[in-house]
Amino acid sequence: MELHLHPPAEALLQKQGLTLAHLRLTAWNGESAEPLSLPVQWHLSAPEAGFWTLHFDLSAPDRALEITRLRLEAFLPQALWGQEGTLWSLQGAAVHWGQDFAFPLEKGFARENYLGHLQDAEGGGVPLVYLWNRLHGLALMHLETTPIEWYLPVERDEEGVRMAFELRRPLRLTPGQVWSSPLFALSWHEGGDFFAPLERYRQQMAVRGLTPAPPLPASYEAAWCSWGYEFDVTAEDVAHVLPAARPMGLRWFTLDDRWFDAYGDWNPRRETFPNGAEDLRRMNEAIHAAGGLSQLWWYPLCAEDGHGAWESHTYGISQILREHPDWVVLDEQGRVARNNRHLAMLCPALPEVQEYTLALTRRFIEEWGFDGFKMDNIYTMPACHNPAHHHASPQESIRAFGELYRRVLELTRQLRPQEGVVQICPCGTPITFHLLPATDQTVTADPTSSAQVRQRIKFYKALTGRSAAVFADHVELSDGGVDFASGIATGGVPGTKFTWQVPPERQARLKENWQLSAQKFELWRFWFDLYQRYRLAEGEYLDLYDMAFDFPEAHVIRKDGRRYYAFFAESFDAELQLRGLEARRYRLRDYEHETDLGTVEGPKASLRVRFTHHLLLEATPE
Ligand SMILES: [Zn+2]
Structure with missing residues (x-):
């Protein structure tokens, strides 16, 4: 696998002569449909197990420049990606209640995937898109430890799939100024669903100091x-x-x-x-x-300011906002920022x-x-433009959240x-x-x-x-x-x-x-x-089956030396593959119905079964 960056703004991700993806950086100024031509300095890591980090510097050496739209796009050609039947995607942006996180990507699909706060709605999420078919997958992500107010659009047409990071707010460069992009990454995977790229994202974020709180x-x-x-x-x-x-x-x-x-x-x-x-x-x-x-239900960082209602009641003005009306987050237009319940949001940077x-x-x-x-x-927090807060940067509220x-x-x-x-x-x-x-x-x-x-x-x-x-x-x-x-x-x-x-x-x-x-x-x-x-x-979740392409859907957990398989299908009557066994004999048991199912020999075992809805198996080494 190789990723070659050609000056000024294009790259090819190749494997054995095949173009897996075409990477392209484009900048526009609102006045013209023609892309801008400007110097780009690329910083690309050496690939390690199919993983690259990538960022770039932009500069306007001898004049001031305004960029109104900036797009780093990975184009995945249909000829390579669409030949294996269905294409699936995982899209980590939090765009609307009830969304499937992963789903088949049909031709004609397009979604903007804004990663910032959505006024009166959701927003935020995980800044990662993964596209995969039966054979391989490619993830595009950013590795910043604070959310950035970029878009992560995904589009599919006859030619292929485009996934991109896009900045859609003005970026002004003064003469000689160098602007450094966020840190992006590409992750290549041979088979499997979204588990491996997400796990890699977690590991990468841990390197950068962001780790999930350990459970109690x-x-x-x-x-x-x-x-x-x-x-x-x-x-x-x-x-x-x-x-x-x-x-x-x-x-x-x-x-x-x-x-x-x-x-x-x-x-x-x-x-x-x-x-x-x-x-x-x-x-x-x-x-x-x-x-x-x-356990107490709580929705911190919001308050009633006499605007709007929820199913439970029409909002009054909360005492805390009577006392501190200046605690609210104001957006770029000076409007009170509102969460999905239309409540005023309190600025966490104060x-x-x-x-x-x-x-x-x-x-x-x-x-x-x-x-x-x-x-x-x-969900997330918008940038705060409330002048009363005297923020050094509007992004302080996002970091503080x-x-x-x-x-x-x-x-x-x-x-x-x-x-x-x-x-x-x-x-x-x-x-x-x-x-x-x-x-x-x-x-x-x-x-x-x-x-x-x-x-x-x-x-x-x-x-x-x-x-x-x-x-x-x-x-x-x-x-x-x-x-x-x-x-x-x-x-x-x-x-x-x-x-x-x-x-x-x-x-x-x-x-x-x-x-x-x-x-x-x-x-x-x-x-x-x-x-x-x-x-x-x-127990330890083992990533052994692809949720999109393996049938029946299967999950495996390793605990105390045993493997716990869970298979799901409306109905199933055929051979099952039991993956992830060691080279030894196992006793199988349906642990829901306490039924002995005999023994199998690892590492590659299969089992003839018939079930509706689900089948739960325990494999114990003998
Ligand atoms: Zn603020």
């Missing part, structure tokens, strides 16, 4: 969440669930959304917690007395906002008795060394990468199907570590609301939001009904028992 043992504990009781959950609801949930091995009890009066103020809501903090303290004492841990956020963290744990957090709707969350985790761990788990949920999207040091439990984040549960668990095992704690989210979000196998057998930490013996008048006030029947209760108990027995989330 408590990060792997199964969770019950109050969301089944929707916005009006009370301490009595939680107390009522405790005796049903604890015997299932559920350890975490999450007080979900809307326990508070106003976003930004975070006082207990009087309608549902009439005695205020005292109700929360008693609720947490009851949870602790039952051997559980308590020391006062940092102190306030850390003081809340302390209050929730020390005064109210919570152990950890479910941070929800966390990841850093403040990291400090919240640090303080939580200081106050609760054993239990201080911080889950960060980027609802429906991939997490913004510089939050990884701030969370010890990532989450599949509102999956819309079992397929998304499995895909996102694999995504996070690659991004945060093969044994990382990935919360599979509420099982009620999986296919049929009961597919525990997709969360547990792939290495996720299971959770549920069931409600328990809800009186009819209470149920009438709920939009959905998640009560457990006696039959469902037994099913829940069976699967949470199974989780406790094997604790596969703590």
Whole structure:
């Protein structure tokens, strides 16, 4: 494999004479459709195992120059990439709730993939695109440790696929000035899905000082969440669930959304917690007395400013913004920056906002008795142009965003060394990468199907570590609301939001009904028992099957010398390949149904099977 950079702005990625990709740098000035011609100084690393880093310097030696659009494009020709049938892509930008992280890339596809904050919406994500077919794949990424407000567009047409990094805000060069680009990288892979390039991204970021927070043992504990009781959950609801949930091995009890009066103020809501903090303290004492841990739902760095509404209520003006109206982030146009719930965003680069956020963290744990957090709707932060903040650079708010969350985790761990788990949920999207040091439990984040549960668990095992704690989210979000196998057998930490013996008048006030029947209760108990027995989330995820091209879909976890296989298909009746075995004999067992399936001889073994939905196998060396 070679990457040759030809002056001034083009490169070929070649292997055995084949052009795998064509790299091109183009700059435009808004006034002309013609690209600019300007000197480029390339900095290209020697390839190491199919990996290159790449950045460039631009200069305008003898005149001032304005670039309005700058594009570093990798063009992958159809003749090479489209010949193996379906093409798949992983696109790490957080663009909209419910998105598939990886999906087949059809001709005509085009997506902008903005990596910055989207006003009144999501934004951020992982700055990586991976394109692969049955034989090989190529990833394009940046390796900056702070998010950059670039685009990561992907387009497919008759000629092939274009993936690019694009700057679409003016870049002004004074005469003689040298502008250095962000650090980019290309990663080549022989076969396999998005796991290997994402794992490589994690390793590269670790070299640059950005590592995911290591999980605590408590990060792997199964969770019950109050969301089944929707916005009006009370301490009595939680107390009522405790005796049903604890015997299932559920350890975490999450007080979900809307326990508070106003976003930004975070006082207990009087309608549902009439005695205020005292109700929360008693609720947490009851949870602790039952051997559980308590988790608080929280959406830091936002406040109500009298604009907009959410399903739960129409926004007023929070006390904190009455006192500190100048804490808000303003965008380039001077508008109040708003998150996906249309709330004003507080500037994390302000020391006062940092102190306030850390003081809340302390209050929730020390005064109210919570152990950890479910941070929800966390995407990214826009650059702050509020003149009252006197930022040296508008990007200070973006840098400070990841850093403040990291400090919240640090303080939580200081106050609760054993239990201080911080889950960060980027609802429906991939997490913004510089939050990884701030969370010890990532989450599949509102999956819309079992397929998304499995895909996102694999995504996070690659991004945060093969044994990382990935919360599979509420099982009620999986296919049929009961597919525990997709969360547990792939290495996720299971959770549920069931409600328990809800009186009819209470149920009438709920939009959905998640009560457990006696039959469902037994099913829940069976699967949470199974989780406790094997604790596969703590095992090592092995990347042995391609989620796009291997059938049936398969996942493998290595734990205590054993291999745990999980196969998924609507129905399957053929030979299975058991990959990743050593050259020895293994006893096979269907560990869901406690059925012995005889022995196989590694390293290459296959097995004739028939199943619907899933098959879970344990291979134990003999
Ligand atoms: Zn600011």
